[in-house]
Amino acid sequence: MDIKKEWIHFIENSTEQEQEALQVFLNSLKMKRERKSLTHIASLLQLKTNLVEDKMLEMEMPNSPLLDNSIGIVHGGLTATLLDTAMGTMASLVPGNKRGAVTVELKVDFLTPGTGEKFICRAEVVHNGRQLVRMEGKVRNEKGVLIASATGTFFKLAD
Known part of the structure; x- marks a missing residue:
């Protein structure tokens, strides 16, 4: 067929x-x-990005049947993908970064089940070094419930 x-x-x-x-x-x-x-992956997850200020952005991911795990909540790996993408995008936008950034380390803490209509990740620069950018991220649903938090280190790509 x-x-x-x-x-x-x-x-x-x-x-x-x-x-x-x-x-x-x-x-x-x-x-x-x-x-x-x-x-x-960004188009499949329907990610929308909004730069809040110089060192902070928000990335939104609407809930859909594609995100569910076997117990009917958002799969933790997709929550981690949202965190990694939001923090990596912000790390790519810091001063002195011309080509983007790649993840060196990512630590995610899952705090409550991923339920809701949409998930909003706020990513913030903690430190912008010569080669590394240290980030923090938090994912909340539309009601403000904290679902996950993360820290990450990103390597600035050279010219």
Whole structure:
């Protein structure tokens, strides 16, 4: 069976939740194709970034069926991905950083179950060194409930 027939067959026999997940996936492919997102993971997670001030940004991730783990809450790895992406993005924007930053170390503390309509990560620069940027991040849901906190160290890429 070719891929087109497979997709049609799947869609015709899909549940409402599967259709919702397919829509999120299709929208993410469109965003990447239209270059509205730098990475497939950012478009799949529907990440939106807002620079709050020079040393702080917020990154929002709406909840979707794609994020659930087997017990119906957001998978911890996706919460960690949100933290890593938000902190890494902010580390890439610090003065003296021209090419971006990559994660050297990431420590995540999961504090409460990841439930809610959306998850907002606030990433803040703790220290901007010559080669390393030290970051802190916190993820809350739309009601302000603290879900996870993290610290991370990011290496500035050279020219």
